[in-house]
Amino acid sequence: MSAAHYLALSAILFTIGGVGVLVRRNAIVVFMCVELMLNATNLAFVSFARMHGNLEGQIIAFFVMVVAAAEVVVGLAIIMTIFRTRRSSSVDDANLLKY
Amino acid sequence: MSTSTSVSAVLAQSEIPAPHIEYGQIAPILVVFGAAVVGVLVEAFVGRRRRYLVQLPLTAVGLAAALLGTIVLAFDKPFHVAAEGALGVDGPTLFVQGTVLVLALVSLLLIAERQQGHFAAQAAALPGSEAEQETAAAGTVQTEVFPLMLFAVGGMITFPAANDLLTMFVALEILSLPLYLLCGLARRRRLLSQEAAVKYFLLGAFSSAFFLYGVALLYGYAGSVRLSAIADQLSRNAGQETLLLAGTALLSVGLLFKLGAVPFHMWKPDVYQGAPTPITALMASCTTVSAFGAILRVYYVAFENLRWDWRPAMWGVAILTMVVGAVIAVTQTDVKRMLAYSSIAHAGFLLTGVVATSRDGLSGSLFYLAAYGFTVIGAFAVVAMVRDTGGEAAHLSRWAGLGRRSPVVAGTFAFFLLAMAGIPLTSGFTGKFAVFSAAVQGGATPLVVVGVIASAIAAFFYVRVIVVMFFSEPEADGPSVVAGPATAAAVALGLTATVVLGVLPQPVLDLAGHAASQMFVR
Numbered sequence: 001m002s003a004a005h006y007l008a009l010s011a012i013l014f015t016i017g018g019v020g021v022l023v024r025r026n027a028i029v030v031f032m033c034v035e036l037m038l039n040a041t042n043l044a045f046v047s048f049a050r051m052h053g054n055l056e057g058q059i060i061a062f063f064v065m066v067v068a069a070a071e072v073v074v075g076l077a078i079i080m081t082i083f084r085t086r087r088s089s090s091v092d093d094a095n096l097l098k099y
Numbered sequence: 100m101s102t103s104t105s106v107s108a109v110l111a112q113s114e115i116p117a118p119h120i121e122y123g124q125i126a127p128i129l130v131v132f133g134a135a136v137v138g139v140l141v142e143a144f145v146g147r148r149r150r151y152l153v154q155l156p157l158t159a160v161g162l163a164a165a166l167l168g169t170i171v172l173a174f175d176k177p178f179h180v181a182a183e184g185a186l187g188v189d190g191p192t193l194f195v196q197g198t199v200l201v202l203a204l205v206s207l208l209l210i211a212e213r214q215q216g217h218f219a220a221q222a223a224a225l226p227g228s229e230a231e232q233e234t235a236a237a238g239t240v241q242t243e244v245f246p247l248m249l250f251a252v253g254g255m256i257t258f259p260a261a262n263d264l265l266t267m268f269v270a271l272e273i274l275s276l277p278l279y280l281l282c283g284l285a286r287r288r289r290l291l292s293q294e295a296a297v298k299y300f301l302l303g304a305f306s307s308a309f310f311l312y313g314v315a316l317l318y319g320y321a322g323s324v325r326l327s328a329i330a331d332q333l334s335r336n337a338g339q340e341t342l343l344l345a346g347t348a349l350l351s352v353g354l355l356f357k358l359g360a361v362p363f364h365m366w367k368p369d370v371y372q373g374a375p376t377p378i379t380a381l382m383a384s385c386t387t388v389s390a391f392g393a394i395l396r397v398y399y400v401a402f403e404n405l406r407w408d409w410r411p412a413m414w415g416v417a418i419l420t421m422v423v424g425a426v427i428a429v430t431q432t433d434v435k436r437m438l439a440y441s442s443i444a445h446a447g448f449l450l451t452g453v454v455a456t457s458r459d460g461l462s463g464s465l466f467y468l469a470a471y472g473f474t475v476i477g478a479f480a481v482v483a484m485v486r487d488t489g490g491e492a493a494h495l496s497r498w499a500g501l502g503r504r505s506p507v508v509a510g511t512f513a514f515f516l517l518a519m520a521g522i523p524l525t526s527g528f529t530g531k532f533a534v535f536s537a538a539v540q541g542g543a544t545p546l547v548v549v550g551v552i553a554s555a556i557a558a559f560f561y562v563r564v565i566v567v568m569f570f571s572e573p574e575a576d577g578p579s580v581v582a583g584p585a586t587a588a589a590v591a592l593g594l595t596a597t598v599v600l601g602v603l604p605q606p607v608l609d610l611a612g613h614a615a616s617q618m619f620v621r
Contacts, residue, residue, distance in 0.1 A: 052318075052322040082294065097291060
């Protein structure tokens, strides 16, 4: 299989993640979709690294994983606190700030 | 395959060469992060009562030392890239870093204000719960904001210096993650604050995923994420143009989101309204300056030869940002939300400086950033002072007659609003003039016409607030002005800077012109 197939797969995964963020209501699921987008990006980085024959893309993939992990820590903390005050993790319920 | 050969070539070397890091060149960044790490240790090891007294000087000294470092580096010419090309230390970057650090010091005055208690003593305690009453009774003061703020500021001064897109992405996350948390820490109106944090976090993570996919595509185009390598590839006219254009577009989404340009502005009013006011001031000033610095670097260094492709899109974004920001601000009834829309409009004015793609555009934008940063911090500091029993009286109707009750505070706020509208003899006028004249020279006259019209619309709602404050009867139970010493100092600094940059702008204009004279290093 050529690297282009992996790029297509990464684009598909990124799109699924993006659509998921837009249509899902649960904050945790929305956040999982963002993580899916980041992982799709990693796949693209590694495929491009293979195509270019340098290691930069593979190294970036590690950085992305670390950043994604840090984002999980902060994100889940924020979602947890709002869940505890509201008893709901639906993003539709958080509607006090508008217009 | 070539990959495996390059891997074995690396492994075959008996000794892997250590990277060469110019510690002196990146000292400001290291100092701020160092102070942040020490701040975390203070949280762990110093007793609860003494933490505030340790954290505040630590934060102030860290920021001041970093500021001193940027000033020293500004004399250290010629400029060059540092840390194996990961960071560019040059005139515009040092100007942006210095501006961020000065504005962060002013915001620190607001954050450190103990008299008004903007922050929840313990963010994990539910509002109204026993745990919260206990912490309140024990007199606990929120001190985690200081290291969080330092981490955010560290990210903010790395972001505009990043000379490759990986460093830029990491800096973007370092500046964003603490801000997401800080947004949710308000003591009063906790639900709004937490909602702001969730919205900012989800949308911010979404936009940084776009940024990152853009980086991936540009890596695919150029085989490197170094900005200069992308520029070289562009000038050779090699590589796949699809990757380049799609990558540029996705990268721009992430950058314009941080700046709050239309159509990526939806988070801004919600977050600015819900976040604790000192944090709003920090975001409105420092984050804007930092994000704009990064945008300037990306578009002036990496995509300079692509400008015939991105300029039309940037025109559209700038026009939309100015018009939407100004028009929607007219209908706002919450002061913080109105200032948020006004900051969206200002992001549009700033983008005209990017469209100019010239030395004058660069120096004009730098001046505008410094001037606007001071004005907006001062304005939010005044918002933090006008209070009633429920905390800040942010609804515009509550501000009725404030001019009769506290003429000095209302007059100061009116002056900040006039500066944002761009009335002559304020810093706003000089900034707008510098940016717009550069845009006219750059052939973007229609953009400037739209900008002037948007300024006129904006002036309408600024004047409306002034009319409400001075020409309506005060309510019987209206808000009173509670001025803590630190908040008052922040207002005074903002006011002084706004007046001085309006009446005597030449020294700072020269400084910005000087900083821009050598453009960015590659």
